[in-house]
Amino acid sequence: MSDPLDGERPAAALNALGVRSGDVLLVHASLRSMGPVAGGPEAVLAALRRAVGREGTVMVPSFTPENSDTSPHFRARVHGLDADAREAVRSSMEPFDPALTPAPSMGALAETVRTAAGAERSGHPQTSFSAIGPAAGKLLAGHRPDCHLGEDSPLARLYEADARILLLGTGYATCTAFHLGEYRRPGPPRRRYRCVVAPQGVRQWWEYEDVALDDSDFGALGAAFEEAAGPGDVRTALLGSAPCRLLRLRAAVDFATGWLTDHR
Numbered sequence: 001m002s003d004p005l006d007g008e009r010p011a012a013a014l015n016a017l018g019v020r021s022g023d024v025l026l027v028h029a030s031l032r033s034m035g036p037v038a039g040g041p042e043a044v045l046a047a048l049r050r051a052v053g054r055e056g057t058v059m060v061p062s063f064t065p066e067n068s069d070t071s072p073h074f075r076a077r078v079h080g081l082d083a084d085a086r087e088a089v090r091s092s093m094e095p096f097d098p099a100l101t102p103a104p105s106m107g108a109l110a111e112t113v114r115t116a117a118g119a120e121r122s123g124h125p126q127t128s129f130s131a132i133g134p135a136a137g138k139l140l141a142g143h144r145p146d147c148h149l150g151e152d153s154p155l156a157r158l159y160e161a162d163a164r165i166l167l168l169g170t171g172y173a174t175c176t177a178f179h180l181g182e183y184r185r186p187g188p189p190r191r192r193y194r195c196v197v198a199p200q201g202v203r204q205w206w207e208y209e210d211v212a213l214d215d216s217d218f219g220a221l222g223a224a225f226e227e228a229a230g231p232g233d234v235r236t237a238l239l240g241s242a243p244c245r246l247l248r249l250r251a252a253v254d255f256a257t258g259w260l261t262d263h264r
Contacts, residue, residue, distance in 0.1 A: 010037070010047035010239055014166075017237045018246050021053030024135055024163035026177065026249065027060050029109040033169030034240035041112040048166075049132070057133025059154065059163075060110040061176050062103040067093050068126055068195040069205075073105065095198035096125035103128075109168075122154055125195050125206070129154045135161065146208040148193075149176065150183035155253075163249045169242030172222020173215060177249050181256025183211050185264070217263065225255045 019025060027048060037043055048058045065073035069090050078086045094101065098121045103110055113119055114130040121130045122143035131140055131154075139161065144152035155177055165177055172178075182188050191212040194205055226234050226245075233251040237244050 010044060011050040013237065013239050014047065014051035017239075017244060018232075018235045019048075019051040019164070019166070020056075021051075022055040023052045024057045024133075024139065024158060024161045025052055025059065025166055026158055026163055027058060027109065027113075027166045027168060028170045028174045028176065029060075029107060029166075030169035030242065031108050033242040035242070037240065041108040044109055045112050045116065045132075052133065055134060057131055057135040057139065058113060059129055059131035059136070059139065059158070060113045061106055062110055062114045062121060062128050062130040063106055064096055064101055064103055064126060064128065064195075065105060067096050067101070068193065069093070070192065070194045071126075093196045095196040095203045096128075097198065098123050098128060103130075124148065124153070125197050126193065127153070145206075146210055148210050148213060149179040150211060153180075155180040158249055159253055165245075165247040165249050165252060167245040167247070168239060169244065171219060172225070173219045175218055175222060175247075175252065177247075177252050178215070178218050178221055178256040178260075179213055180253045181258075181260050182213065184253070184257040185261040188212070221256055221259050221263075224259055225252060228255065 025048065031041055031044060052058060065071035068074055078089050103114060113132055114121060116132050119130050119132040120136045120140050122128045122140040124143045124145055127148040129140060139154050139157045142152060143154055147153050149155050159180065165175065167175065189212045190209055192207055192209055194207040197204060197206045230251065233248045235246040
């Protein structure tokens with residue numbers, strides 16, 4: 001068995017990959033794919049922060065499909081249940097609280113960022129983001145509750161900031177920034193969503209309309225992006241045993257907008 005990675009080597013590997021001091025970095029991570037890391041998720045976050053430096057900011061998705069009855073997560077959870085059992089599940093759902101609601105389906109690193117001292121979180125009850133670093137507040141502000149991942153979400157602020165995306169042991173299927181391309185293509189389809197919220201402390205169901213999010217073809221989209229990528233748009237390396245990609249977010253979103261327009 002190989003020795004666990006220590007805290008210094010991941011930071012050096014990230015800098016060698018192209019992460020720079022001062023970067024804004026949107027991270028999707030499968031820590032299991034890295035192999036053992038001394039210090040666990042906290043050490044990985046420390047390495048990311050060391051790689052971006054004091055002026056850099058690390059962001060992660062902290063999505064909460066667990067409090068929605070229109071999410072694939074809910075459909076899987078109640079599959080095969082009768083009407084009474086389905087209603088019991090709905091009744092047990094906790095309303096979203098940006099300060100407290102966990103994001104268990106987003107992985108260990110996302111939860112480590114969300115709960116880190118000094119981290120901030122956007123207010124969307126389904127697709128919030130958490131970030132730590134000097135730009136966190138500005139990037140997370142104004143996340144409109146009826147705009148999952150469009151112009152009034154942190155993804156658009158990341159685009160403006162010329163952020164980078166780190167896929168750490170994950171593939172393009174998890175590349176959330178591609179969703180901004182869905183909003184930017186002409187006439188994207190829309191649908192209804194519903195989740196549990198608690199304005200003024202009163203639990204209630206809230207229904208709203210937004211773009212119909214669909215990541216089913218993001219693997220193919222990512223492969224096409226990588227094939228067409230310009231210099232510096234995609235960099236690859238191993239971090240521990242995890243394959244990593246560092247992407248320019250603007251390039252990824254611009255390509256996704258055109259590709260999705262042509263292929264959907």
